Amino acid sequence: MVYQATVSAPVNIACIKYWGKRDTKLILPTNSSLSVTLDQDHLRSTTTSRADPSFTKDRLWLNGVEEEIKPNSRTATCITEMKRLRANLEAKNPNEPKLSQFHVHIASKNNFPTAAGLASSASGFAALVKSLATLYQLPSTPSELSLIARQGSGSACRSLFGGFVAWEMGSSPDGSDSLAIEVASREHWPEMHALICVVSDDKKGTSSTSGMQRTVETSALLQYRIKHVVPERMKLVSEAIKTRDFNTFAKITMQDSNQFHAVALDTEPPIFYMNDVSRAIISLVVEYNRVSVDAGGPIKAAYTYDAGPNAVIYTLKENAKEIIELIVKYFPQANQFRDPFGLFGENGVQGKVVDGFNTTVVKPFGIGAVKELIHTQVGDGPRVLATEEALLGDEGLPPKA
């Protein structure tokens, strides 16, 4: 009997940013956050977990390379917690096989290059937890699993759901109420699209784990943000999602990206994640929205930046084409745009701006400043995959490269 499960899990990009822990071991945040889950058809982590009495220890392979599971590491914590849930189930159902007593082999891979600087820890830990939950046949809800994924990587808890997801910070010291909930499903607002601009950067970044704790320790502004700004924004953006009000969604998303980078800058020494290319993309989005708003129209695009220079631009499907044309105009691409939604036909992207756009707001950059453009949309939660998708072979080991 082979006890094995393979799942994939999505990336999520926050509109209300998570920055700061009140408990670094349990990964309890200083504020609630809210994200959009992106489509696994384009970006995903895939993980296979197997339990077997012949295994001599827990082992992990990431993108084909074995990684040591250190005692008390975040990965070890997630595996231990999942085994504990399995043991509870076995205790209630004595006929269940004692999988909780077996060691596990886990293989995981991402379908996007690590070099792209896209956070893979969220999708990675969500896939890890979901694959073990499937292997162990746990009845746990996504919110229950999010409690464990959170201890792997905070933002991973939000990747247990599709659609629009809140991570409620909770108040309990044991973290039992710091979990993800669905604000709305992908089907509620399927027109939500995202364009990821992968930005080249020479600079060695500050890791988000160490960066956010420095902010907690040194930024006076963070304390104000936590107490007085985020709670109101969580309400407003949740309401905007429920009413499909893109204008409000966009406004708050941009404000909160700005404020996250503001508190990073208010840190000692200061933390910068955006560079001149990131700044230029902001200027383009601001001008693109100005043209629409000045003509009595809505805000049509919202930029947001995580702990790196890459931009994610949220927009509605109807405006995606204009925005891709705009970005390509200022950031010429080495490779042809992959066009997963079939917007451009044979001629491909020309690179152009909308009528009334002030082209002097930004000077065009050279090829490579934006290395890649990934067009995607709001997506679903973790998927259980067929046996053929497994990343472990008959021996319970990844296939040789």
Add this chain to the structure above:
Amino acid sequence: MVYQATVSAPVNIACIKYWGKRDTKLILPTNSSLSVTLDQDHLRSTTTSRADPSFTKDRLWLNGVEEEIKPNSRTATCITEMKRLRANLEAKNPNEPKLSQFHVHIASKNNFPTAAGLASSASGFAALVKSLATLYQLPSTPSELSLIARQGSGSACRSLFGGFVAWEMGSSPDGSDSLAIEVASREHWPEMHALICVVSDDKKGTSSTSGMQRTVETSALLQYRIKHVVPERMKLVSEAIKTRDFNTFAKITMQDSNQFHAVALDTEPPIFYMNDVSRAIISLVVEYNRVSVDAGGPIKAAYTYDAGPNAVIYTLKENAKEIIELIVKYFPQANQFRDPFGLFGENGVQGKVVDGFNTTVVKPFGIGAVKELIHTQVGDGPRVLATEEALLGDEGLPPKA
């Protein structure tokens, strides 16, 4: 009889930043600020003012080009206020000539290129007000004159003093207590040196006048800064200056520069003044200080940035040579370093780092990223100059170019 006076006035660079007005007409700030006055031997505005019954209107020339004095403009306000003070004096001393009833001709120039992006409005309005005060033989103190210079350009009020200067925000709605005071003279701490790194920038900046009002209107973080952060920092940095505690001075100066740019970024749409070169200079200063602090030494340099990409690095005289070597190492210069303090001798600046410096924190830039380095020090207040320095010829007009 020729009624004329020529003065020069210095530039000042704030350690605690002024950003936000509570009254835009009177230029009353939302918080107090504090600056170091730089040496007029290196950077100055020079202004000649003349009053004559034959003049048919008030006229102004900036760097040889006539500028219209618009009614109710800031320049007009300063001239009107100075004439009012003269009229008061004439009322008390009936034998004084009635200069307040004559029109004035005013010629002003800066000895630094406007293209350098160094704020000339502070030194310019200080020189304007001081030249009129001298022309009118007013008994006004520098603090009294600062009330008027403030209405020309907020930070100009701080250029009425040498040394270390606070602009007390005051509380009166009429602005009568929003003025500059001396915290310490230049002689108190003559070792305070400054290195100005003139940074090239393609981007059209946001004017500080419009930028700060957008921050007042849209940044929640600014309100916290004003109420809870600045008052404490004003006390701490004043005390650091009085005790010549460079470590504390530097720490707070860098924190406050960071926080000013943080609230600019928290503005809607966000305002960026620093670019990738500015960020790189911060990284160099942070690493340079780390080497010293890790060896049990003090903080040796403090960066600060105003509403543009230029860095000003404060340091003590004994460390200036190391810092110039460091900046030149990463930012090679087209022209030889002008060495006003004679630090380098025949071989000039080599471009090198101190022992233990992690050279990978920043990649070296090409020639021109930092266009110019200006080495200066804490300086004195406005100077009354000899007749030979006058910028107006016999006719009361600037000499033809």
